[in-house]
Amino acid sequence: xxxxxxxxxxxxxxxxxxxxxxxxxxxxxxxxxxxxxxxxxxxxxxxxxxxxxxxxxxxxxxxxxxxxxxxxxxxxxxxxxxxxxxxxxxxxxxxxxxxxxxxxxxxxxxxxxxxxxxxxxxxxxxxxxxxxxxxxxxxxxxxxxxxxxxxxxxxxxxxxxxxxxxxxxxxxxxxxxxxxxxxxxxxxxxxxxxxxxxxxxxxxxxxxxxxxxxxxxxxxxxxxxxxxxxxxxxxxxxxxxxxxxxxxxxxxxxxxxxxxxxxxxxxxxxxxxxxxxxxxxxxxxxxxxxxxxxxxxxxxxxxxxxxxxxxxxxxxxxxxxxxxxxxxxxxxxxxxxxxxxxxxxxxxxxxxxxxxxxxxxxxxxxxxxxxxxxxxxxxxxxxxxxxxxx
Ligand SMILES: Cc1ncc(COP(=O)(O)O)c(C=O)c1O
Numbered sequence: 001x002x003x004x005x006x007x008x009x010x011x012x013x014x015x016x017x018x019x020x021x022x023x024x025x026x027x028x029x030x031x032x033x034x035x036x037x038x039x040x041x042x043x044x045x046x047x048x049x050x051x052x053x054x055x056x057x058x059x060x061x062x063x064x065x066x067x068x069x070x071x072x073x074x075x076x077x078x079x080x081x082x083x084x085x086x087x088x089x090x091x092x093x094x095x096x097x098x099x100x101x102x103x104x105x106x107x108x109x110x111x112x113x114x115x116x117x118x119x120x121x122x123x124x125x126x127x128x129x130x131x132x133x134x135x136x137x138x139x140x141x142x143x144x145x146x147x148x149x150x151x152x153x154x155x156x157x158x159x160x161x162x163x164x165x166x167x168x169x170x171x172x173x174x175x176x177x178x179x180x181x182x183x184x185x186x187x188x189x190x191x192x193x194x195x196x197x198x199x200x201x202x203x204x205x206x207x208x209x210x211x212x213x214x215x216x217x218x219x220x221x222x223x224x225x226x227x228x229x230x231x232x233x234x235x236x237x238x239x240x241x242x243x244x245x246x247x248x249x250x251x252x253x254x255x256x257x258x259x260x261x262x263x264x265x266x267x268x269x270x271x272x273x274x275x276x277x278x279x280x281x282x283x284x285x286x287x288x289x290x291x292x293x294x295x296x297x298x299x300x301x302x303x304x305x306x307x308x309x310x311x312x313x314x315x316x317x318x319x320x321x322x323x324x325x326x327x328x329x330x331x332x333x334x335x336x337x338x339x340x341x342x343x344x345x346x347x348x349x350x351x352x353x354x355x356x357x358x359x360x361x362x363x364x365x366x367x368x369x370x371x372x373x374x375x376x377x378x379x380x381x382x383x384x385x386x387x388x389x390x
Pocket of ligand 1: 206208
């Protein structure tokens, strides 16, 4: 390959397509408008203090979030992908170790593992919840397995009790990737009353702007309940130093900016109401769409709440999803396919261990799913309009 070919990327038409959209997946502008005076004041305070890195708001927000989640420790970091990488590093995972991750998923858990030489082993998901299938996870456990990453996709819990006991039985770490489900909680069973992300050895999250709790740039955090582990995570996020200029391990530089922490401090008290609007929006969608033939609305699992980071419907008939998506586009309504291909079928993650057909539910879901606009500013009128276009 020449140097030039090495740098070439496929062309990106997404900007052009966006311009004709009237109804977007998220509406960050309206949310900002509502909170403008508080947010502007919080940003100004950081600028006045010029307290940009590890400033007071970072500690304050971490303490607020720990309190809100009921987590002993919250360690902020640069983004949700770093949070996963830091989790693997703090847990002492080594090259050649294996972690089990769902195949129907965002790339971060697999990518962060692969970058460290840890092997992501893909497991299938269940089609009702889109989340890790505990039986498939159990079948993927081998002598090199060190951890399972339960990704709480689209806003609701994986089958945590089953996955937790699978980890206990096999001496594995449980990492909860809670980037999409902040605020969701277990409502009955062994973990009743606990917020997602606080149950495994480590919980991770992202504050990407479109997340249920989003900042105005990049941000992330880890949650844990063990003091020694919290110290290790902090050390790993700070160049492997316990003390300044004393490097005990090879670490990373991953920080939450003070400005982002200040913005998140303003937004955190609103998270319950943001999530409530998402839940009401989901109810409104499901009420209208549930009896449409061939269209499957998302199920809310018993035993945990759902904070609807995404409202994702499915179409059983081959090709129908794409027709509906085109109708929505023509009506100026954005929709998204999360995720168009399961991870094990991507060039970067293909291995003989996971040939096509080996994880059938993940493969089927990728051809069926369609996520509709949902956010903290949704109205019933918008839901009606979107459902009419469907
Ligand atoms: C489930 C999940 N995990 C991790 C991430 C990574 O977060 P970030 O974009 O902040 O690195 C995302 C982001 O979309 C996500 O959805």
